[in-house]
Amino acid sequence: MNKPLPHSDGAPSAVAEGALRITEIFYSLQGEARTVGLPTVFVRLTGCPLRCVYCDTAYAFSGGEMMPLSAILGQVAGYAPRYVTVTGGEPLAQPDCLPLLRQLCDAGYEVSLETSGALPVAEVDPRVVKVLDLKTPASEEAHRNDYGNIAHLTQRDQVKFVICDRADYEWARFKLDEYQLAAKVSDVLFSPSHGSLPGRDLAEWILADNLPVRMQLQLHKYLWNDEPGH
Numbered sequence: 001m002n003k004p005l006p007h008s009d010g011a012p013s014a015v016a017e018g019a020l021r022i023t024e025i026f027y028s029l030q031g032e033a034r035t036v037g038l039p040t041v042f043v044r045l046t047g048c049p050l051r052c053v054y055c056d057t058a059y060a061f062s063g064g065e066m067m068p069l070s071a072i073l074g075q076v077a078g079y080a081p082r083y084v085t086v087t088g089g090e091p092l093a094q095p096d097c098l099p100l101l102r103q104l105c106d107a108g109y110e111v112s113l114e115t116s117g118a119l120p121v122a123e124v125d126p127r128v129v130k131v132l133d134l135k136t137p138a139s140e141e142a143h144r145n146d147y148g149n150i151a152h153l154t155q156r157d158q159v160k161f162v163i164c165d166r167a168d169y170e171w172a173r174f175k176l177d178e179y180q181l182a183a184k185v186s187d188v189l190f191s192p193s194h195g196s197l198p199g200r201d202l203a204e205w206i207l208a209d210n211l212p213v214r215m216q217l218q219l220h221k222y223l224w225n226d227e228p229g230h
């Protein structure tokens with residue numbers, strides 16, 4: 001694995017290189033998606049323009065600390081990870097997310113991006129695995145989905161539906177077919193909304209309809225009860 005760039009020691013270059021407002025950087029097990037269970041550094045960017053009713057990271061809506069990209073890369077390197085996930089909030093709401101993703105890839109990490117699907121992904125470095133949400137009606141943010149993003153997904157990427165009830169499931173099943181998602185990306189993820197839909201119900205619906213999707217439960221909620229920093 002290549003080493004990240006050394007930390008910049010001058011304020012002018014820090015401005016030139018870009019900076020991001022960061023809520024937290026931590027090392028944990030990936031709780032979901034294709035790399036579930038693998039040790040991963042999470043870089044959680046502050047801020048999100050959405051307000052999903054089930055949001056479990058509202059603490060990332062505000063606050064945080066401005067960090068130059070070199071300082072972020074330096075902190076990530078301290079964990080010597082193989083996998084790095086850039087998440088939020090909505091990470092693409094900050095323009096310097098794009099150079100961060102590129103520099104993390106340049107440093108040799110396997111990089112993924114968790115995004116709400118509401119902001120354009122066209123400029124994301126193609127080496128990044130995009131995990132793109134399609135917001136369901138019960139999230140109350142389905143009107144924010146940017147369906148133009150689907151054209152920019154590849155076999156490296158994943159699409160996630162957080163499903164709150166049977167109506168959400170039917171909606172997700174329709175979108176799966178409408179956009180032929182199973183053929184377009186590596187995994188389509190159906191995740192029961194924690195606390196509102198029993199995982200067993202979702203599992204039985206998927207089996208009854210023989211859907212080409214991967215059901216997932218969020219590992220970190222079982223291990224750490226969704227505490228920040230995990």
Ligand code: SF4
Nearest residue numbers: 048050052055089116
């Ligand atoms: S997009 Fe994600 S971070 Fe933003 S409100 Fe929805 S669940 Fe929360």
